[in-house]
Amino acid sequence: MKEQAIQWHGEGYTRVPFDIYGDGATARQEQERVFRGATWNYLCLEAELPDAGSYRTTFVGETPVIVVKDADGEIYAFENRCAHRGALIALEKCGKADTFQCVYHAWSYNRQGDLVGVAFEKGVKGKGGMPASFCKEDHGPRKLRIAVYCGLVFGSFSDDVPSIEEYLGDEICARIARVLNKPVEVIGRFTQALPNNWKLYIENVKDSYHASLLHLFFTTFELNRLSQKGGVIVDGSGGHHVSYSMIDKSAADASYQEQGLRSDNDKYRLKDTTVLEGFPEFDDGITLQILSVFPGFVLQQIQNCLAVRQVLPKGADRSELNWTYLGYVGDTPDQRTVRLKQLNLVGPAGFISMEDGAVGGFVQRGIAGAQGLQAVVEMGGGDTCSAEGRAVENSVRGFWKAYRAHMEA
Amino acid sequence: MIDLLQLSAFNAAYAQAIDSDALETWPSFFVEDCKYRITNVENERDGLPAGIVYADSRAMLEDRIAALREANIYERQRYRHLLGMPLVEEAGDASAVARTPFLVARIMATGETLLFASGEYRDRFVKREGKLLLAERVAVCDSTVTDTLLALPL
Numbered sequence: 001m002k003e004q005a006i007q008w009h010g011e012g013y014t015r016v017p018f019d020i021y022g023d024g025a026t027a028r029q030e031q032e033r034v035f036r037g038a039t040w041n042y043l044c045l046e047a048e049l050p051d052a053g054s055y056r057t058t059f060v061g062e063t064p065v066i067v068v069k070d071a072d073g074e075i076y077a078f079e080n081r082c083a084h085r086g087a088l089i090a091l092e093k094c095g096k097a098d099t100f101q102c103v104y105h106a107w108s109y110n111r112q113g114d115l116v117g118v119a120f121e122k123g124v125k126g127k128g129g130m131p132a133s134f135c136k137e138d139h140g141p142r143k144l145r146i147a148v149y150c151g152l153v154f155g156s157f158s159d160d161v162p163s164i165e166e167y168l169g170d171e172i173c174a175r176i177a178r179v180l181n182k183p184v185e186v187i188g189r190f191t192q193a194l195p196n197n198w199k200l201y202i203e204n205v206k207d208s209y210h211a212s213l214l215h216l217f218f219t220t221f222e223l224n225r226l227s228q229k230g231g232v233i234v235d236g237s238g239g240h241h242v243s244y245s246m247i248d249k250s251a252a253d254a255s256y257q258e259q260g261l262r263s264d265n266d267k268y269r270l271k272d273t274t275v276l277e278g279f280p281e282f283d284d285g286i287t288l289q290i291l292s293v294f295p296g297f298v299l300q301q302i303q304n305c306l307a308v309r310q311v312l313p314k315g316a317d318r319s320e321l322n323w324t325y326l327g328y329v330g331d332t333p334d335q336r337t338v339r340l341k342q343l344n345l346v347g348p349a350g351f352i353s354m355e356d357g358a359v360g361g362f363v364q365r366g367i368a369g370a371q372g373l374q375a376v377v378e379m380g381g382g383d384t385c386s387a388e389g390r391a392v393e394n395s396v397r398g399f400w401k402a403y404r405a406h407m408e409a
Numbered sequence: 410m411i412d413l414l415q416l417s418a419f420n421a422a423y424a425q426a427i428d429s430d431a432l433e434t435w436p437s438f439f440v441e442d443c444k445y446r447i448t449n450v451e452n453e454r455d456g457l458p459a460g461i462v463y464a465d466s467r468a469m470l471e472d473r474i475a476a477l478r479e480a481n482i483y484e485r486q487r488y489r490h491l492l493g494m495p496l497v498e499e500a501g502d503a504s505a506v507a508r509t510p511f512l513v514a515r516i517m518a519t520g521e522t523l524l525f526a527s528g529e530y531r532d533r534f535v536k537r538e539g540k541l542l543l544a545e546r547v548a549v550c551d552s553t554v555t556d557t558l559l560a561l562p563l
Contacts, residue, residue, distance in 0.1 A: 093451075188452050188459025191554045216480040271475075272468035320554075325459045340463050344473075348555035349447065349461040351473075355482045357558035 004409050005029065009374060012382040013238075013397035013404075016375040018367040021197040027316040034295050034406045035061025035313075038161040040147060040154035042297035042310050043067045043077060045324065047151060047184055053096045053111065059312050060155060061295075065144060066090050066100065067153060070111040075148065077155040078113025079141035089141070115140040149173070150180035152297075152308070168293065169235040171386075175242045175291050178282065179301045187339065188325040192348045196360030198296060198311050198319035199403070204356050205292050205309075206399055208232055208243040208390035209379050214359065217351040230288075233386045234395045239294025239402030241395035246285045275341050278303040292395075294402050302352075304335070305342035317364055321357075323347050411505040411534060411541065416495040419534070419541050420509055424490035427561060432477065435562060436470035440535060443467050444545040447563055449553045450528075460547075461559060473562070483560040485518035488525070490563075495532075504544075505534040511548070513563055515556075526563055527551045 005025035006017050020026060035041060041060040044067055048056055055068035057080055064080035066089065080089050082102035089100045089109060099116065101108040108117035115136045123129025144155035147164035154164055165173055194201055204210065230245030270276070281304055291299040296311035306326040314320050323346070327339050346353045367373075377400070380392030384401050387394045403409075419438070426434045439445065446460035464470050477483075493510035500506075508531050515525035528550040535544045548563040 186457060188448070188457045189553065190449065190452075190459075190461050192558070193554050193556045195557055214482060216482075217476055270472045272466050272472055274466075275469055275472065325457075336458075337465075340459055341465070343459055344463055344469075347461045348557075349559040351476055351481065354558040354560060358483055361557060 004407070006409070008404070008409060013384060013400040014376065014378045014382050016377055016400060018370040018373050018375060021200060021364060021367060022316050024316050027197075027313065029407060030313070031061045031063065033408070034403065036063065036157040037406050038156070038158040039295055039406065040156050040161060040164055040167050040293070041295065042293065042308070043146075043153045043155045045151055045184065045186065045308070045326075046075070046148055046153055048094070048186060049075060049153070051096065053098055054094075055090065055097055055100075055111075056094045057090050057092065058310070060144070060157065062313055063157075064088060065155065066113075067146075067155065068097070068111045075146050075153055076112045077144040077146055077153075078109075079143075081141050082107055083115055083139040083141060084118075109140070113141055113143050150176050151184060152176070152180065152299075154293075154297075168240060169237075171233050172235050172240045172242065172291065172293065175233070175244075175289065176299060178284070178286075179289065179291075179299060179306065183329040184306070184326045185329050186324055187327045187336070188323075188343070190323045190325075190347055192321040192323065192357055193314075194319045194321055194357060194360055195317070196319060196364040197317055198313040199399075200360035200363050201311050201319055201321060201356070202292065202296060202399060203396050204360060205290060205298050205311075206241050206243070206395040207393065208395070209393055210359075211243075211352075211390070214355050215352045217345075230390060231386065231388045232390065232392060232395050234384055234398040237294065237402045237405070238384045238398030238400070240292060241398060242289060242291045243390065243395065244286050244289045245390070246287060275344050276303070278338055278342065279335060294399070300346065302345055303342055304338050305345055306339065307343075307346060319360075410502055411500045411536065413495060413497055415541055416497065416505065416507055416509075416534065420492045420495065420530075424492055427563075428488050428490055430487060432474045432561070435474060436467045439467045439470060439543045439546070440537060441467045443470070443543055444547075445470060445543075445562075446546075447548045447550065447559070449550045451553050453547075453549050461555065462562065470562075477560055481560060483558060486560065487516050488561055488563075489514040489516065489522075492530075503536050505532075507532050507534065511563065523556065525556060528563075 005023050006019050009015050043058050044056045049069040052071040055066055057066055065077050066080045067077040069075050082089050084107045087102055087104040089102050099108050099110055106119040110116050121130050147154045149164045233242040287303055289301045298309035300307045308324045310322040312320045327336055345351050377393045377396050380394050383394050384398040423438050445464040447462040448460045491512040495507040495509040498506045508529050510529050513526040514522050516522045531547040533545040
């Protein structure tokens with residue numbers, strides 16, 4: 001056991017100390033043990049690096065990184081930190097570059113992150129310069145390992161992390177491949193600043209229990225009834241999950257009326273239902289699939305509405321959610337319009353996702369005085385395995401299983 | 410001839426409708442087959458068509474207000490729009506094209522005000538039965554980041 005800032009109590013993974021969402025020491029440990037630990041972190045889409053020299057800047061946890069395609073067709077990633085004084089090497093979100101040069105003292109790097117140029121290395125007119133013993137090969141930003149799976153580019157600072165296929169496991173791999181089964185292209189990018197710790201958003205993603213209770217829009221239009229067919233898949237590590245549902249129109253659904261819950265409202269009908277109109281695209285009948293990869297990646301298919309989400313910590317009590325909206329390269333104009341309209345469901349203003357931007361903040365504010373107290377995560381018992389139905393918290397407990405394994409807590 | 414004063418008066422009434430919580434009147438500023446979208450400068454620069462709100466009918470705007478009133482959960486909040494002078498790019502008797510800069514402050518139930526959005530409306534106006542209406546309004550935000558959520562329209 002490593003040194004821990006937080007004490008865990010209770011059996012298994014059914015209790016979560018509230019301190020885990022605001023403690024500065026924990027946030028610092030996470031950077032090393034989770035984000036720079038033996039994990040694969042989503043960096044970008046392969047489709048976003050079309051040419052030799054195409055690059056994007058992003059983050060692994062809070063560590064800035066550059067991800068770039070070189071002339072050999074391979075993708076490389078390295079820390080966006082000059083080996084000299086630590087300044088950012090690349091300042092733009094994306095671009096095309098032959099080499100990268102730090103603006104501060106013009107140290108330069110090739111596309112694989114090797115330090116290749118030190119300004120005035122031999123001095124000026126024989127004066128100054130680096131000592132003869134200075135070896136550029138010994139200096140450079142830290143490099144990441146890269147793995148590409150179905151067009152998703154992941155990076156890792158760890159030499160110990162298993163291959164991406166092994167990391168994800170067969171079931172998660174298959175569920176990613178089911179959506180990313182042909183070339184995609186980006187149709188929009190939006191960022192949401194969340195007033196909460198990153199883990200609260202990830203828990204929300206994994207929490208199939210809340211979906212039809214918090215998001216009335218979804219329930220009313222029979223996209224996500226708890227009694228629909230569906231379930232939760234949790235991988236062996238606990239860290240990755242899939243929640244899915246399939247519409248079963250023949251099934252009568254009285255579970256909401258019986259409980260008198262707020263989320264059923266027969267009076268609410270859309271005037272323009274084209275916002276929800278889709279076309280058959282997946283022959284397995286799955287209308288909703290939310291998939292997460294530990295620590296902070298989400299792949300979403302809601303009918304024909306496709307997106308990836310990247311969750312990044314910004315200090316202990318803030319985080320950033322990067323939405324990348326997708327279509328397939330071969331979309332017809334009509335199919336593209338369907339996706340654009342269904343995207344009203346998601347994102348910062350989404351009919352079924354705007355609440356998720358706020359609930360994490362409600363928790364963060366609610367627990368301000370709750371030092372030493374704990375959240376209860378016990379729906380469905382204490383299991384972290386796959387489960388039928390959605391009134392369970394197995395995948396939330398799975399997250400804590402994986403998190404504590406990485407944190408050695 | 411649609412002129413600057415008419416466009417400015419239209420925008421003032423539009424902002425007042427949202428800021429005074431008369432949201433049910435907001436769709437009436439648009440024609441029936443209108444387009445309304447909220448995006449940001451980077452998507453516009455890159456030609457990416459998606460919006461965080463994407464409507465191609467007035468009925469969709471009415472649905473959004475209905476959802477805000479009846480379905481969606483968010484903390485009580487209101488906006489204060491400050492709209493600049495429209496830059497009129499084309500104007501005729503029946504239609505006009507203009508762009509108007511906006512600043513929108515968000516006032517939360519807790520009492521805090523923050524600068525929520527700045528940007529530019531890119532508009533196509535038409536006159537229908539003597540009344541000025543929006544055929545298209547694209548709210549292009551300067552920032553790519555939305556704080557917490559966007560509930561009320563811009």
